[in-house]
Amino acid sequence: MSQAATEHDGSQGTVELTVPADPAFVSVIRTVTASLAARRDFTIEEIDDLRIAVDEASALLLPHAGEAGSLSASFGGADNTLSISVSVPLPKGQAVPEPDQTSFAWMVLAALADSVTGSASGDRLMLTLTKARGARST
Amino acid sequence: MSERSRPDRERTQQLFGELATLTRGTARHSEVRAELVEIHMPLVRYLARRFTGRGEPADDLLQIGTIGLLQAIDRFDIGRGLEFSTFATPNIVGEIKRHFRDRGWMVRVPRRLQEMQGELATAINDLSQRLGRSPTIRELAEHMRLPEEQVIEATDSARAYSAVPLDVPNSTTGMTIADGLVEPDDALEHVELRHTLRPVLARLGERERRALVMRFVENKTQNEIAQALGVSQVHVSRLLAKTLAELRSKLPDVQVPG
Numbered sequence: 235m236s237q238a239a240t241e242h243d244g245s246q247g248t249v250e251l252t253v254p255a256d257p258a259f260v261s262v263i264r265t266v267t268a269s270l271a272a273r274r275d276f277t278i279e280e281i282d283d284l285r286i287a288v289d290e291a292s293a294l295l296l297p298h299a300g301e302a303g304s305l306s307a308s309f310g311g312a313d314n315t316l317s318i319s320v321s322v323p324l325p326k327g328q329a330v331p332e333p334d335q336t337s338f339a340w341m342v343l344a345a346l347a348d349s350v351t352g353s354a355s356g357d358r359l360m361l362t363l364t365k366a367r368g369a370r371s372t
Numbered sequence: 373m374s375e376r377s378r379p380d381r382e383r384t385q386q387l388f389g390e391l392a393t394l395t396r397g398t399a400r401h402s403e404v405r406a407e408l409v410e411i412h413m414p415l416v417r418y419l420a421r422r423f424t425g426r427g428e429p430a431d432d433l434l435q436i437g438t439i440g441l442l443q444a445i446d447r448f449d450i451g452r453g454l455e456f457s458t459f460a461t462p463n464i465v466g467e468i469k470r471h472f473r474d475r476g477w478m479v480r481v482p483r484r485l486q487e488m489q490g491e492l493a494t495a496i497n498d499l500s501q502r503l504g505r506s507p508t509i510r511e512l513a514e515h516m517r518l519p520e521e522q523v524i525e526a527t528d529s530a531r532a533y534s535a536v537p538l539d540v541p542n543s544t545t546g547m548t549i550a551d552g553l554v555e556p557d558d559a560l561e562h563v564e565l566r567h568t569l570r571p572v573l574a575r576l577g578e579r580e581r582r583a584l585v586m587r588f589v590e591n592k593t594q595n596e597i598a599q600a601l602g603v604s605q606v607h608v609s610r611l612l613a614k615t616l617a618e619l620r621s622k623l624p625d626v627q628v629p630g
Binding site for chain 1: 587613616617
């Protein structure tokens, strides 16, 4: 539960990124998201969904990062899927918040990604988004 | 009940009626003007909030918006039968945007990328029509003869760059975003989360609310929304990004409760 187990199937490898827990740095994660999705031949619309989703996930997590905390993103998935785990460390002694799955932000995430899971394990609060290429093509 | 206190319409009419009879520079003229400003401060506050988080202090934005409001008050002609808030909104927004432009915010998106926006929008439209879906970065890069990195950069600044007002009529259809939108309440009727959503959506502008509902409740694609509204996909993308950012800044409940 605490460790992402099998992220390196497919040929795309895993990318890890840690930035200061400051909204100004979310754009860095967003850019890497776009770049990795482009590499997997996602359409620009799917990429845009992912960008918004990353924005939302980060906005959900940032208030929980402690002072001088960091925001981490781990990217994995196979050739046609991208999975992004965004997480913040919880300050010592802070109660572990449960993601509110009825919140508007959660609904947005669910609409943008194929799956969303939230986990608060150990000392990290994490949201994982997975999206497959062409999943919604009609 | 409504969160956004609406400017008092009747009082506004009355004050403008009086203002028209007064001489500029008299004590009563300033008084009436001051009361009009006071009545419409919630509007300025609401509009200024759309521009927060871009490196300008909120107080500055309020002041600049108020300058726009004052100009609107001075220019408003009650005889034209227009609602004052309708007349004032573009003035206030325009003043704030001018400020950003003067302060160099607009050029924080590099000129090269700004110039690419038009080209990008055209390329996306062309390719979407040809392919029957939205294009990939690779396809766009080939079409535009640009490196993929540059296209990625351009598509990101497209959504961040909200200098294009969302309520301008589309040049070919003559429709504004607001025109193309459908009443979202029916769609919301079937959503489990409507209790959460309703108060949130009620606080948004009409077109933002409807585009949001189309995307996240009706689960339409950006392309479909763009077609329904008669605007480009880039425009829809921008609208959604902007609206979500606005929601986030406005609403304490759009956060994981601790």
